[in-house]
Amino acid sequence: MVELLAQTGLNALYAASYTALVAVGLVLIFGVMGVINFAHGELFMLGAYAIVAVYADWNLPYLVAVAVGMIFVGIVGLGMERAFFRPLRDNPLGGLVASIGFLMILQALVSMGFGVRMEHVPPVTQDVIVITERVRLPVFRLAVILAAVVLLASLWAFLKKTRFGWALRASAQDPEAAALQGISINQTARIAMFIGAALAGVAGALTAPLISVNPHMGHSVIVTAFIVIIVGGIGSLEGAVIVAVAYAFVHTFVTTFFDGVIADIVGLLLLLIVLIAKPTGLFGSTDRA
Amino acid sequence: MAPPVLEIDNLTMRFGGLTAIDRLSFNVERGAIHGLIGPNGAGKTTTFNVVSGFYKPTGGEVRLRGETISGLRMYEVARRGVVRTFQHSTLFAELSVLENALIGTHMSFPPNIFAAMAGVDKANRRAARARAEEALDFFGLSGLAEELAGDLPHGHQRALGMAVALAARPDVVLLDEPFTGMNPEETGRMMELMVKLRNTGVTILLVEHDMHAIMGLCDRITCMSFGRLLAEGSPQEIRHHPDVIEAYLGGARHVA
Amino acid sequence: MHSRVTNLAAFLGFGAILLALPHTLSFSQQEILVFLTINVLVVASYRLLTLTGEWSLGHVVIMGVGAYASALLSKRLGIYVPASMLLGAVTAAMVALALSFPLFRMKGFYFLIGSFAAGEIIRLLWKRFREPFGGPKGIKKIDPMPDFDIGIYAFDFFEPISYYYFALAVVGVSLWVMWRIERSPVGLTFHAVHWQDKLAEASGVNVRAYRTLAFVLASGFAGLSGALLAHYIGTINPNSFDVEQMVFVLTWTIVGGTATFYGPILGCVVLTILNEIVLREAGFEQMRPLIYGLILILSVLFMPKGLESLVRGALSWRNAGKKKVGETEATE
Numbered sequence A: 001m002v003e004l005l006a007q008t009g010l011n012a013l014y015a016a017s018y019t020a021l022v023a024v025g026l027v028l029i030f031g032v033m034g035v036i037n038f039a040h041g042e043l044f045m046l047g048a049y050a051i052v053a054v055y056a057d058w059n060l061p062y063l064v065a066v067a068v069g070m071i072f073v074g075i076v077g078l079g080m081e082r083a084f085f086r087p088l089r090d091n092p093l094g095g096l097v098a099s100i101g102f103l104m105i106l107q108a109l110v111s112m113g114f115g116v117r118m119e120h121v122p123p124v125t126q127d128v129i130v131i132t133e134r135v136r137l138p139v140f141r142l143a144v145i146l147a148a149v150v151l152l153a154s155l156w157a158f159l160k161k162t163r164f165g166w167a168l169r170a171s172a173q174d175p176e177a178a179a180l181q182g183i184s185i186n187q188t189a190r191i192a193m194f195i196g197a198a199l200a201g202v203a204g205a206l207t208a209p210l211i212s213v214n215p216h217m218g219h220s221v222i223v224t225a226f227i228v229i230i231v232g233g234i235g236s237l238e239g240a241v242i243v244a245v246a247y248a249f250v251h252t253f254v255t256t257f258f259d260g261v262i263a264d265i266v267g268l269l270l271l272l273i274v275l276i277a278k279p280t281g282l283f284g285s286t287d288r289a
Numbered sequence B: 001m002a003p004p005v006l007e008i009d010n011l012t013m014r015f016g017g018l019t020a021i022d023r024l025s026f027n028v029e030r031g032a033i034h035g036l037i038g039p040n041g042a043g044k045t046t047t048f049n050v051v052s053g054f055y056k057p058t059g060g061e062v063r064l065r066g067e068t069i070s071g072l073r074m075y076e077v078a079r080r081g082v083v084r085t086f087q088h089s090t091l092f093a094e095l096s097v098l099e100n101a102l103i104g105t106h107m108s109f110p111p112n113i114f115a116a117m118a119g120v121d122k123a124n125r126r127a128a129r130a131r132a133e134e135a136l137d138f139f140g141l142s143g144l145a146e147e148l149a150g151d152l153p154h155g156h157q158r159a160l161g162m163a164v165a166l167a168a169r170p171d172v173v174l175l176d177e178p179f180t181g182m183n184p185e186e187t188g189r190m191m192e193l194m195v196k197l198r199n200t201g202v203t204i205l206l207v208e209h210d211m212h213a214i215m216g217l218c219d220r221i222t223c224m225s226f227g228r229l230l231a232e233g234s235p236q237e238i239r240h241h242p243d244v245i246e247a248y249l250g251g252a253r254h255v256a
Numbered sequence C: 001m002h003s004r005v006t007n008l009a010a011f012l013g014f015g016a017i018l019l020a021l022p023h024t025l026s027f028s029q030q031e032i033l034v035f036l037t038i039n040v041l042v043v044a045s046y047r048l049l050t051l052t053g054e055w056s057l058g059h060v061v062i063m064g065v066g067a068y069a070s071a072l073l074s075k076r077l078g079i080y081v082p083a084s085m086l087l088g089a090v091t092a093a094m095v096a097l098a099l100s101f102p103l104f105r106m107k108g109f110y111f112l113i114g115s116f117a118a119g120e121i122i123r124l125l126w127k128r129f130r131e132p133f134g135g136p137k138g139i140k141k142i143d144p145m146p147d148f149d150i151g152i153y154a155f156d157f158f159e160p161i162s163y164y165y166f167a168l169a170v171v172g173v174s175l176w177v178m179w180r181i182e183r184s185p186v187g188l189t190f191h192a193v194h195w196q197d198k199l200a201e202a203s204g205v206n207v208r209a210y211r212t213l214a215f216v217l218a219s220g221f222a223g224l225s226g227a228l229l230a231h232y233i234g235t236i237n238p239n240s241f242d243v244e245q246m247v248f249v250l251t252w253t254i255v256g257g258t259a260t261f262y263g264p265i266l267g268c269v270v271l272t273i274l275n276e277i278v279l280r281e282a283g284f285e286q287m288r289p290l291i292y293g294l295i296l297i298l299s300v301l302f303m304p305k306g307l308e309s310l311v312r313g314a315l316s317w318r319n320a321g322k323k324k325v326g327e328t329e330a331t332e
Ligand SMILES: Nc1ncnc2c1ncn2[C@@H]1O[C@H](COP(=O)(O)OP(=O)(O)OP(=O)(O)O)[C@@H](O)[C@H]1O
Pocket: B015, B018, B019, B020, B038, B039, B040, B041, B042, B043, B044, B045, B046, B047, B087
């Protein structure tokens, strides 16, 4: 029993790490641009396909592939900002709908380029750390968790310590006041979109060796991310991280002890309950919608 | 003496740390034109918002003919006969002037979906239309019935807002700065209409910054400042009340 | 009086075209025509939902509720198929009524996400519970419409043309009902709730009740369209009603424009024709999602009022022309 708990706990932490990366990116984009990016799950999917192409097909080192995925998806995010989020700045629902259209485009392009079949990425490492006879921790999962912690910590440092980070937070609080301070809305939107997309991309790249990669894998990711950001309070980065961890534990344990679909239903019910009880989320204070 | 139609009793409304209304009490007599004045930010609109059910008060209560109405939803308050207008021209800008007034008749002639589908609501629709046209006529808007409300000049929009409210045949109307955007001539005409309306038995609670209009129209005036009751009395008393003069000093000197 | 006669003539002419249309088409085109007819009901009902101002992402799932309910009622309980279709519509409306309690505490974004979540829950329930929903494989061998004969025409539902006539009748009646509702004081109140819910409520309108009414009605019609679909194709599964389908509905609606009754219908018809003629003939059918995605983005960006605004522009231009003619006549 203890072994199972330890193993499941590790799996939960691992799920929490990539969920947090995706959700934090989504919150950042919403905070700065006021729009929900429905295509965020597909950015995650793109990151995973970067691994398929660069690591599995071209045989480049895994870390190079992760970096390529992260930057490539960040650039896709920049393209989205320029193509439709910026022209639709005064029409957040329009931006959301456009991102739904973009989701279809990404799925279709990837299906055409790679086929709709699942891709299996060869494992990066199969080493395990043996704690006891029966508690064995896979190194790769630990590495993913570590990477997520490092990335989130650097994001936090960036937001709190740098001028750009300060600008980002200012424009999330009050875009007009920030603009008066000489912070260009376009510039903050670009930064937020690049970081948000890159985080989704790196999350996809980190998890690709452990899951089956397919063009529709973004769907469950975006559902999870919605649950996390709404329960966490749709403007709160801290809320997103806390809820990502809590949710990953609930979901992983329900999946282990019941089944995955029930876990999804539990999560969605949680989302609905929070929306009913406190539409601004557990950690949210501002009501931007 | 007739009992007051509206009683505001020890009303308090807080937004976070800000107390917009602070233990405010006053009564509105049946069939009166009652003015509610005060400097900007005094809490007049907030008082309307609480009385009309847009906000639930933090404390105290509002009674209509002795029955507590505070805490009811806005449409429930409206159905009890208290209808309001909004400070900023709030209209169905995308609908025609006549359609705006038709929404005002909603309570008197509630739509019925089954009758509508079966086509047996002709009499109801005709009556609603007649009522709406009557309300437009009263405010001199008949000629504009087919225009889009959003295309009207500001003064006409204010008048349409009142027409929508009065199409409901309310017992009490709450008018929030109805004369802004009107020229003196239009204001004069509106004042006559207000008196005419009062004479049909409608009670009017009026927020207005135009002191000339307020002093000329009101039977009684309540003055508030920083959410509190400052003074209450006849226009004469209010005009000479030292606290009122103090509150307005630097603003509208002509009060004095 | 004159315009009444021309209207009637136009209506009859249009009806005759709709009746004659399938005879000019190939078998596979007739099948597409059936789907198009059903989809017209989906988008028209979606517009009814948006009349009060809220956009849902669960509409296709609600359509699926009608499909599942009608399929199960006819298959398990042996209910006569047209009756089970009506019951499917009622079930969809009831599910919408139940969902309205949580959903209408939300607005805007939150409503959108909430409706999406509610739809996903329903889809997961279909997936999870093999009994009675058939799990991921869904329901197969759904009872077809029983053939019948109305004297002038014998319906043989193995032929798409028969099902087309049947669907045309059902959709026609539904559209007529929706049209009547929108033109009634109820419809005016829907518009009022959309444009200025505060003022509507101050005028005594129970805004929440009207939002719920539009949602429930729209869901009923969506359920009916789902039932029509289920008994035509014979198999349904959770993926028949997934986000991709919702994107198609969104695209048709937005491309058409929601300001008028016919806008979304126009969008649906134009895009379907485009899809079938251009994409299929050119062998680009695989690219359908791609092209729909592009069209959706482009229309949000460049045609925010939809195709119907182009039609309206053309009409007002024509009317202006007419007026000019009338004026010259008067001066002569
Ligand atoms: N929803 C709200 N949230 C927070 N504060 C509010 C809210 N509504 C009003 N206030 C505050 O309450 C105070 C009273 O505002 P109110 O609009 O009632 O004043 P007013 O007397 O109508 O002023 P004016 O003459 O300018 O219309 C103001 O300080 C205002 O900022």
